[in-house]
Amino acid sequence: MAEIKKVLLNKEGLHARPAGALAKTAAGFKSKIELLFNQKKVNAKSSLSLMTLGLGHNAEFTIFADGEDSEQAIKTLSELIDKEFKI
Amino acid sequence: MITSAASTKIFKGTTVSKGIARGPLYFKRDINQNRNFVGKGSISEEQNRYNKAVVLSQTDLNQLIARMDKSHSEGREVIEAHLQLLEDPEVQDQVFGKIENGFSSTEAYTAVVEEFRTLFAQLDDEYMKQRVHDLDDVSKRVLFYIANPTEAYENISLSQPSILVSDDLSPSQLLSLDKSKVLGVVLKNGSTQSHTSILCRSLEIPCIVRTAVDMDTQGGNNVGFLDSIAGDLYLNPDSQVEAKLEAKRVSYINELKLLQSFRNQATKTKSGRLVPLGANISGPQDVDSVLKNDAELVGLYRTEFLFLDRVKAPTEDEQFEVYKKVFEGLPNRRIILRTLDIGGDKVISYLDLEKEENPFLGVRGIRLCLKYKDLFKDQLRAVLRASVHATDLGIMFPMVSTIEEITESKKIFAEVQKELSLKKIPYSTEIELGVMMEVPSLGFMLKEVANEVSFISIGTNDLFQYSNACDRMNADLGSISSPNHPGFLRFLKFIIQESKTYGLHVGVCGSIAHHPQIMPFLIECGVDDLSMTAQHVLEARKAIASIDDGQTNTKLS
Numbered sequence: 001m002a003e004i005k006k007v008l009l010n011k012e013g014l015h016a017r018p019a020g021a022l023a024k025t026a027a028g029f030k031s032k033i034e035l036l037f038n039q040k041k042v043n044a045k046s047s048l049s050l051m052t053l054g055l056g057h058n059a060e061f062t063i064f065a066d067g068e069d070s071e072q073a074i075k076t077l078s079e080l081i082d083k084e085f086k087i
Numbered sequence: 088m089i090t091s092a093a094s095t096k097i098f099k100g101t102t103v104s105k106g107i108a109r110g111p112l113y114f115k116r117d118i119n120q121n122r123n124f125v126g127k128g129s130i131s132e133e134q135n136r137y138n139k140a141v142v143l144s145q146t147d148l149n150q151l152i153a154r155m156d157k158s159h160s161e162g163r164e165v166i167e168a169h170l171q172l173l174e175d176p177e178v179q180d181q182v183f184g185k186i187e188n189g190f191s192s193t194e195a196y197t198a199v200v201e202e203f204r205t206l207f208a209q210l211d212d213e214y215m216k217q218r219v220h221d222l223d224d225v226s227k228r229v230l231f232y233i234a235n236p237t238e239a240y241e242n243i244s245l246s247q248p249s250i251l252v253s254d255d256l257s258p259s260q261l262l263s264l265d266k267s268k269v270l271g272v273v274l275k276n277g278s279t280q281s282h283t284s285i286l287c288r289s290l291e292i293p294c295i296v297r298t299a300v301d302m303d304t305q306g307g308n309n310v311g312f313l314d315s316i317a318g319d320l321y322l323n324p325d326s327q328v329e330a331k332l333e334a335k336r337v338s339y340i341n342e343l344k345l346l347q348s349f350r351n352q353a354t355k356t357k358s359g360r361l362v363p364l365g366a367n368i369s370g371p372q373d374v375d376s377v378l379k380n381d382a383e384l385v386g387l388y389r390t391e392f393l394f395l396d397r398v399k400a401p402t403e404d405e406q407f408e409v410y411k412k413v414f415e416g417l418p419n420r421r422i423i424l425r426t427l428d429i430g431g432d433k434v435i436s437y438l439d440l441e442k443e444e445n446p447f448l449g450v451r452g453i454r455l456c457l458k459y460k461d462l463f464k465d466q467l468r469a470v471l472r473a474s475v476h477a478t479d480l481g482i483m484f485p486m487v488s489t490i491e492e493i494t495e496s497k498k499i500f501a502e503v504q505k506e507l508s509l510k511k512i513p514y515s516t517e518i519e520l521g522v523m524m525e526v527p528s529l530g531f532m533l534k535e536v537a538n539e540v541s542f543i544s545i546g547t548n549d550l551f552q553y554s555n556a557c558d559r560m561n562a563d564l565g566s567i568s569s570p571n572h573p574g575f576l577r578f579l580k581f582i583i584q585e586s587k588t589y590g591l592h593v594g595v596c597g598s599i600a601h602h603p604q605i606m607p608f609l610i611e612c613g614v615d616d617l618s619m620t621a622q623h624v625l626e627a628r629k630a631i632a633s634i635d636d637g638q639t640n641t642k643l644s
Contacts, residue, residue, distance in 0.1 A: 013215075015215070043177045052207060057396055
């Protein structure tokens with residue numbers, strides 16, 4: 001089990017494209033990955049669920065990963081968020 | 088049905104994408120009904136039915152991508168996002184769960200989509216609310232295939248070039264159409280922010296949305312004239328209206344063609360004097376528009392957006408990446424980068440700015456940078472590191488009011504250069520320094536300014552505000568806020584001429600740079616270049632081509 005607190009840097013918030021990139025990257029890991037924002041926790045492998053959180057610019061949220069590759073998942077997702085989803 | 092030629096009907100809508108089109112109206116109706124009754128099978132039968140529908144939908148969308156013009160990246164992105172929605176694990180889990188609880192595949196999928204629809208409706212962001220239409224687009228197809236797994240999901244097919252009229256149009260429907268047959272799009276619903284609208288703009292299809300078009304009473308051979316500039320759809324216009332619209336259409340097309348003919352050429356007056364036209368930009372997102380509108384330089388690169396709305400200052404590396412992207416995206420052009428220009432009117436959590444009684448006359452621009460030297464140095468270091476990627480870079484300091492501010496800024500600039508040299512980090516040694524000319528009293532110090540820097544850029548918006556004691560944003564000021572004020576114009580002339588006298592390169596950035604009356608005046612005064620919103624460049628180039636130097640009406644001043 002691993003977790004990390006992040007801040008969303010991209011100006012437009014978690015729009016379709018960044019949500020898609022995040023979900024796609026998360027789906028590449030075996031771990032169960034979830035994102036917590038505003039007391040709501042959703043499946044981070046689902047771009048639809050991520051979009052329903054309405055994460056705006058500067059939103060603070062937490063990512064949780066549970067599984068054999070949880071450390072690596074957290075590291076990769078954290079970098080993706082810092083790079084503002086430019087993959 | 089309307090048969091009388093005299094009964095022209097006009098339907099008003101909201102402009103999404105500008106243009107004028109004439110052609111037969113094609114009324115799109117929802118043709119993909121679930122024609123086959125679907126009973127309810129066992130849990131595994133229903134789950135299979137759903138899985139199969141998803142696979143059939145994926146095949147459709149993959150074929151659509153394969154058929155699409157390779158250069159249409161926006162179109163590809165939309166469909167790729169739709170494919171991702173089809174594969175969404177959360178949707179699949181919930182559908183399967185509901186089927187296990189006794190729902191049919193249709194009921195389960197409909198219910199899941201409904202739940203997401205409710206969640207999207209609760210979002211504050213208009214753009215995000217619109218994403219529910221992507222889900223609708225995808226779900227219609229899936230529901231069709233659940234009910235009709237052996238039939239093909241029909242797309243609209245236009246037999247002749249037409250103006251498409253519909254309640255709504257999904258992105259995949261638009262993209263499946265042969266673009267040469269879509270003269271225009273008129274939607275009863277829709278939104279300017281939907282993917283369909285975004286695609287219409289990028290495909291340059293005239294489009295209006297939220298049009299009060301009465302779909303039920305129309306039919307038969309209707310001819311429409313779509314003037315999406317005004318936001319009007321004319322139904323069966325009479326000959327008089329038709330002639331007027333046709334004239335407007337022809338002149339609009341000619342105007343576009345004429346403007347395009349000014350691409351890829353230097354801006355010059357009738358007598359051949361070059362007046363390079365620049366674009367004002369705010370970051371990498373504006374690079375395309377600079378290229379598209381053929382701006383010859385970037386006269387103002389505002390960097391503050393990188394610093395606003397965030398919890399901590401951008402790091403040097405982050406800034407470096409952004410500046411590099413802009414410089415690389417705009418090769419062979421002069422780029423004037425303005426260092427951070429913010430003040431007490433902006434809330435910046437990481438700077439701990441004092442709330443000021445009068446923020447526009449307080450700690451802002453270079454005054455702020457000299458107070459927060461680390462922030463200033465980080466920016467200069469990032470710009471210098473990125474400078475090796477620029478062809479011709481200028482750096483200018485905003486809101487300068489004293490010569491000491493210039494010498495102090497230059498000292499810091501030199502320190503940063505020295506630090507980089509010591510670390511053997513490369514940077515361009517040909518960067519020119521300049522100042523923004525915004526504070527009126529500096530206009531009488533140009534001899535001294537010329538001893539320190541090589542160029543000035545007149546920021547006419549702030550200069551006007553400070554010299555005419557007039558808040559530009561105050562709508563109640565009426566004509567007082569017009570820059571067409573003799574005293575202000577004389578002041579501009581004085582600044583330009585003084586700059587020439589002392590050998591300063593002088594540019595104008597600010598909204599008056601493309602003002603139809605003031606632009607010729609600035610050119611006559613001897614301004615070296617002008618910078619404006621990229622969208623105005625071609626129009627300004629065209630206007631400048633007809634300026635006869637020396638013949639300009641000098642009555643303005």
